Amino acid sequence: xxxxxxxxxxxxxxxxxxxxxxxxxxxAKQTKGSFLLRIEDTDxxxxxxxxxxxxxxxxxxxxxDPDEGVMMEKGVVIQKGEHGPYIQSExxxxxxxxxxxxxxxxxxxxxxxxxxxxxxxxxEQQEAKQAPMYDRKCLKMPKEExxxxxxxxxxxVIRMEIPRSTTVTFTDDIRGNLSxxxxxxxxxxxxxxxxxxxxxxxxxxxxxxMDTDLVIRGEEWLSSLxxxxxxxxxxxxxxxxYAHVPLxxxxxxxxxxxxxxxxxxxxxxxxxxxxxxxxxxxxxxGWNPGTEExxxxxxxxxxxxxxxxxxxxxxxxxxxxLDWLQGQWIRKLTxxxxxxxxxxxLEKHLAAALRDPExxxxxxxxxxxxxxxxxxxxxLRFFYEEPGVTMELLAxxxxxxxxxxxxxxxxxxxxxxxxxxxxxxxxxxxxxxLRALMxxxxxxxxxxxxxxxAALTGxxxxxxxxxxxxxxxxxxxxxxxxxxxx
RNA sequence: GGCCCCAUCGUCUAACGGUUAGGACAGCGGGUUUUCAAUCCGUUAACCAGAGUUCGACUCUCUGUGGGGCUGCCA
Numbered sequence: 001x002x003x004x005x006x007x008x009x010x011x012x013x014x015x016x017x018x019x020x021x022x023x024x025x026x027x028a029k030q031t032k033g034s035f036l037l038r039i040e041d042t043d044x045x046x047x048x049x050x051x052x053x054x055x056x057x058x059x060x061x062x063x064x065d066p067d068e069g070v071m072m073e074k075g076v077v078i079q080k081g082e083h084g085p086y087i088q089s090e091x092x093x094x095x096x097x098x099x100x101x102x103x104x105x106x107x108x109x110x111x112x113x114x115x116x117x118x119x120x121x122x123x124e125q126q127e128a129k130q131a132p133m134y135d136r137k138c139l140k141m142p143k144e145e146x147x148x149x150x151x152x153x154x155x156x157v158i159r160m161e162i163p164r165s166t167t168v169t170f171t172d173d174i175r176g177n178l179s180x181x182x183x184x185x186x187x188x189x190x191x192x193x194x195x196x197x198x199x200x201x202x203x204x205x206x207x208x209x210m211d212t213d214l215v216i217r218g219e220e221w222l223s224s225l226x227x228x229x230x231x232x233x234x235x236x237x238x239x240x241x242y243a244h245v246p247l248x249x250x251x252x253x254x255x256x257x258x259x260x261x262x263x264x265x266x267x268x269x270x271x272x273x274x275x276x277x278x279x280x281x282x283x284x285x286g287w288n289p290g291t292e293e294x295x296x297x298x299x300x301x302x303x304x305x306x307x308x309x310x311x312x313x314x315x316x317x318x319x320x321x322l323d324w325l326q327g328q329w330i331r332k333l334t335x336x337x338x339x340x341x342x343x344x345x346l347e348k349h350l351a352a353a354l355r356d357p358e359x360x361x362x363x364x365x366x367x368x369x370x371x372x373x374x375x376x377x378x379x380l381r382f383f384y385e386e387p388g389v390t391m392e393l394l395a396x397x398x399x400x401x402x403x404x405x406x407x408x409x410x411x412x413x414x415x416x417x418x419x420x421x422x423x424x425x426x427x428x429x430x431x432x433x434l435r436a437l438m439x440x441x442x443x444x445x446x447x448x449x450x451x452x453x454a455a456l457t458g459x460x461x462x463x464x465x466x467x468x469x470x471x472x473x474x475x476x477x478x479x480x481x482x483x484x485x486x
Numbered sequence: 487g488g489c490c491c492c493a494u495c496g497u498c499u500a501a502c503g504g505u506u507a508g509g510a511c512a513g514c515g516g517g518u519u520u521u522c523a524a525u526c527c528g529u530u531a532a533c534c535a536g537a538g539u540u541c542g543a544c545u546c547u548c549u550g551u552g553g554g555g556c557u558g559c560c561a
Contacts, residue, residue, distance in 0.1 A: 008561050043560055115559070122558090131488040132557060157559050175491070184489050184557095192559040199561050223490055223556040246492080246554095253553060281498095284510095288499055292509050311499080314554065318497045321511045331524080369523045399520070449520035461522030 001213040003028045004036035004069070005059075006206075008043065009051035012264035013058045015317070016218060016248040016256055019282040023245060024216045025064045026305040033213070037066035038206060039087040042196045052077055058265045062275045063298050083210040088202050095197035098205050098235060099158045099190055107234040108190060110146045110156045111138040134159065134187045158191035160231065168226035173214070173243035174310050180226040188227050200224060204231040207240055214241045216307070219314070220255075243307050246286050247314040256317055272345060272373030277326040285315040295328055323371050330371070335364045342376045349377035352384040362471050365463035379462070383472065387458020389484050394454050399446040406451055407486045412437060413452050414481045417474070425474045427466040434466075455481050
């Protein structure tokens, strides 16, 4: 099947959009079809510089590269495929051609009403507790008059005429049977006065010409579906299948929006979420395999996904579950892969780590402990920068440690460590010797290990004392203890 | 206001019309443990309401209620 994802280049890629793109991708791959990326840049006022590149890069990060349409090659936006162009602003003659066809067939009409008049009209309708709808002033205009005004270059739009007595029915792949009364549907603008199409015309023309089999889009489009269906009918085309997916919601159940959390997919990338985790999470928001499995790779999702199992109700975007999935995915990474994923964050905040031949070993110590990759640099920092160790940290009451006791124990720890030869410096021997110290002097394990770990890291929490001591090396460990002024 | 969609634990969800309504996240309690994690065990918690159909309804129908979306020369 051919599916398509058609974002507007008005900024970032929304996580809801990413989920839609994922579903489109899954259906295309599962059926050995194609996943298209089309750019809907018909709103000239909302265009954002660089947005197309950003969308392509974010999809790429997520692993959802299109098979056809708009993509990037060597940093430049290109278009690939037989059904191009795939950027709507390059398809203007097409939309104009079909608008003309609708005009000639008497299914659409020119409208000269100004935005001011329309505003006024809607205001009055609302005050009269009526549904705001175009009053068809221009529909009643004689053909000669409209032809004359168009010839004179007067600004106008093209509206489609909705038959008032019709009932549009349709079966949506997710929602089943739907039905709409013609009299409640407004005469939609198809072509704007600047010559650009609205979404409605562009969608119908493009998805016909691009041979889209299944349109997967957000539920917010459900109310415009009858307009689209009517357009397909007027143009004599077969409508595609549609699947309107439920919305992603804020915790208060309103449409997911900024201010209640991150909505841009790239925010999640920058925070250090793995694309595997985000995609896994998004797939499960509104879909489930019918079994109790929850962890899925993209490949597994391709095998398992089915549009019929997509939920009808909106789903709250639950960050707690995302974080849990992220943890699952982090722990599945091999040490080498973990370091690779960490690198972009280290480059920015802990460059010294990148020159460290022991980085992989050291990073392994934090792999179980972090949720976001962005936490990595701070967790590894003590390996590369001397920690500031205070008595306040060392004398932890929870471990039954007083400053006096620390002053008594720390020198003994140092002596014990010094007694371990370079070649024996590993976590097993360290544990053996420190336990011996503890037993001979009657200290509790925590009374020995807390000060050691704290002295080496300067942090209230970190990987374990033995691992840290081992990873730091004998010389550095001894020096750090020496540097503490008691 | 009008139209459309939706409705199971706090959240994501499972359920041939017949189950003690299952799982996961979060929460809570506990085990393990030098800290923080990780991990293991246990546990609290839901069928929006009312009618109807049926031997039997979370499941089908209707009404109500609640929530959401749309109502732009935005997408």
